[in-house]
Amino acid sequence: MSIVTVLGLTEDALIGTTSSSEYSSEGGTPTFDRIPFRVKAGRRPNLNTFVIALRQGDDRRAHYGRIIAGSELNLRARPGGMQKDDAYGMQRTDIRSSELSPDLVRVMEIELLGEICVKDENSLEIAEPSQLPHTGQPVYELPATIIPKLLNIPEKDDDANDKPTSTSGLYLGKIESGGYSVPFFLPNTAIARHVAVLGKTGVGKSYAVGVLMEELYEKRIPILSFDVLGDNEQTAKDLKGVHIQAGTDQFRVPYSIIGIEEFLPFIPGLTERHREVIGEAYMKVFYEAWEQLDGGRVPDLQWEALYEEMREVGPNITDQATVNRAITRVQSVARRTALLTAGEVEWAKYLTEMPFVNIYVGALGQEQRNLVVGATARILQRLRRRNHIPPFVLVIDEAHLFLPGGIDPPPSTRVLREMIRTARHDSVGVVLLSQSPSSMDRQILLTCNTRILFALDPEDLRVVAGQIGDLPEETIKRIPRMPRGTAVFTSGMDIMRHAVIVKIRERTFTTHVAETPDLREAVEKWRKEH
Template sequence: MRVVGVSTQQFVYLASERKKFYVNEILVIEDPDLGKLRGVVIEAKAINRYLPLSFEKGTVLDQKVFDSLTRLGFNLADEEVNIAYVRLLDTAALPVKVGSPARVPTFPEVADLLVRQTPDKGLILGEIAGSEALGTLPPEYSNLYCLLENTGPVMGKGVPFIFDYRSMADYPHIGIFGGSGSGKSFGLRVLLEELMAKKIPCLVFDPHGEMEFSEPYPGIPKEIARDYRDRYLSLKIGDEVGIRFSELTTPELVSLLNAISSISESMESAVEALFEPGKDSEVTFGEKIKALLEALENEKLYKGPVPDYLEGETLKRHLFVREIYEKYGYRVNQYQSLKGILWRFESLRAKNLFAKSVAIAQEALLQRKTVVIRGNLSLLKIYSAYLLRKLYYARRNYVDLRTFGETGEYFPPFFIVTDEAHNFAPKGEKETPTRRILREIAQEGRKYGVFLTLATQRPALLDETITAQLSTKFIFRTVRATDISTIREETDITGEEAAKLPYLPSGLAYISSAWIGRTVPVKIRAAHTKSPYTENPFDELVEKTSVASEKLLATLKKFLPIRTTSLNALLPYIGDELGREISYDEIIAFLNDQVEQGVFVKIDHGPFGFEYVLKE
């Protein structure tokens, strides 16, 4: 490798007939006057005389550069020459001398660039792509992780990528972008495993039910495997975690109703008038709305004297409705607004949202555990707005009181992690409760030690204010042009790197971080735990079909021989044996399939139909 063409104090070209260059590779240039200079490859090409080279910024290898290659001994006529466009990591005092040799560095020469934190104080996320060429590593950086190969997990040989999570105090929030099958969810799992290993509290919203960490990944060596079962808690909305209605504030109730469907100003005013925080239960609040609606439907009845014919429960109900109407009717008198509030409120009750409290989640975070909140996407969007606000302000209030020398109830710093982030904080003019609190955390959470990790297949659909606050981005394979354009605007990846995004292999990510100062290609390590949904769906199809077929075959054998003319009469009995209804056509199709496989014989009885018997 040698310096060719025109060089500057910041950029040089390198040429080699044998070595293939790759983007983000670090090389050492040995200038006789300037000494050792380190640079990173930002463009890599293979050329010959007939293929002129153009770089992103318009730099062209003209005839003079080709001539210099020839003078330096490169045979452009017969051989391919590899060219690298290199940016020096430290500005040189003078332009680099043409012809200066270059080489792959040893680990000690670039350790300060590749490793910014020790393994015990950082998150081991994978291997820096191409770093295995640096040779033997010191013991403290060896045998720390596995990579997934076709044969299974194999011990990594390159330099580990160690993410300094402590740097997030200055460079907050993480975005994880990638299309389906790119390794995005796998990378999110690895990140969560590392946070659990460091006992950093995390609140995870899991719309797909993937974030379970109890099942070990097969093939991980014992010396690096970890057990996370006591480091996390999985909670289902409505079963283990929810909202205690008596603890709601008026703004929180308004936010919950708004999460079901946007509410008008008149609806919000009605809630503020009717709801008594700390006094109302979900039952009493609902009854207030129903009573007021009943009174508005027949105001004459409740404005005049109490009818003499009322007695017992009927009289008791009338007096209750009258009391509510007299107390609130002058302030809340819009019938349609009340109907809208009642519909939203009953929707919340139907989701069993008020059956539990957040206490178990709060306690787990105080114990420095990861709390996984499970539920379908629509329910998570409703619940997350409440839970995020409650926990974020618990932390914020503690820090604010401490800042002014006061003592408050302790709540720890924590991470907020979610997949499908564009559903929680969508781009657009319409405001949503979840986006509002996520935007606030994105802008101010760093001061309070609350950090976002947002994963999405569609970064172009994520709220732009939030995207701009993500100091670190993990970029996996991305296909859509709009998403690639968003990524280019928000990171420092080059045009060549962006062009590779649709073709990145699964599990390889470009990690672009203000903390690092450059983009690093990383092979995400093998996870220590297994997702509950790693089974190939086609294997599942074969397995389930096989089990069902075996059960049907065993059942039909009890009714042999089976004649088509009498099969309809047998259907109820066959259904009882199977525990489900079964049709004539389903049984005939199955019997014909078994005939093809040589299990049954089909006998034609002419006008009397067919008969199926076991093949001898």
């Protein structure tokens, strides 16, 4: 059975014929990367439309790809000739009188992605390009329903009603091709391999992550979010979760288990000897605390436990006066910090009982934010490895603040780098949002297997350009001009075969509160209220 029959292609889907020219302005010649074709008169193929080009002598195989460029050559519209007509006062009406004119040709280019082969009546095989495309062959628009097979992503469940659903995928938007659209499902497995959502301000990053949260919620996957701007407070309510402000009685970090790298920065003015005394005592208390860990409940340790240990180990390191000063500095932190606690904290309760936990860190300084995020990540990773909490997804907004690049990263970068590197084995997924990927730690960006790219500034685009899968240069150049709510999805070949442009769907049961304001309207509203 021919591929035209299996795919149900009709004359209405025929858009052109593969061509060849020595001139690049006419599309050039077919290669293993590009296929030029002459557009059939009267047809209007759209940019990024998925198409196939048949092969001569083999009706069971075809090349497939997407339209990435095009040009129109009109001999009657040459600038020199048009100038002469104007100079002589001639008003020509036949410059573009018909697309059947012998002086007019429209050529488009296909980015060659692979080959489709008919195995039997109902089965198609997708493979890498192996044969050079032939000229003079028909080019058809592909039915939208075949696109998920080309991308190797989940398809809509047969029993899905109004809202497209898939047991193996997250419904995030639609792929548009040839005037039609098909639901886009990000495979569930992509989350455990981590996701980076990148784009400049106001292009739809937070909105898209809200859509992702809806999908995780419906699949009963717990979510923990670090929120800098307070955008997710309403989302927490909509998802029947909890909104917590760091540094209040709702959320404090138990000092006994956060790790020495996070604990020492809480204490200003330390000398090297002070660090040695505190560090050795703290590490002993730290390990004793984890030996007592039971059911995800952090043990109730008092500050005195640390002071006593410092008094015991201190004389082996330095003089008594230095030990006393180190204790005094720790006591000062214990009295004034709003972030640390020595009391018992039931960390496991949040993620086992709440579908969504939003931790607001916007009221803290950046150094305190880094410490809270790094400490919490360390604690959650340890609890997860001991199976005290379920698998979950960690969402970090403004990730460039917590994961900056450079040779001396803050503790949060080191902890999160380790967490992201190993979290897949712990069944923990990480979603990072950033408007400035050029400021982020490169190693972490590379570790995020899936990237969702909204409109980016050219400098930030250069940082991620090498991580955009098989998108051609022509499409990459258009990323800075992509409309709001449209993103490029790219992932590893085992998750998604090709990069693709997706229009993010609307939220269905959460409220987006981070819309860009109209300042004139905002000022008028303020004046009326005051």
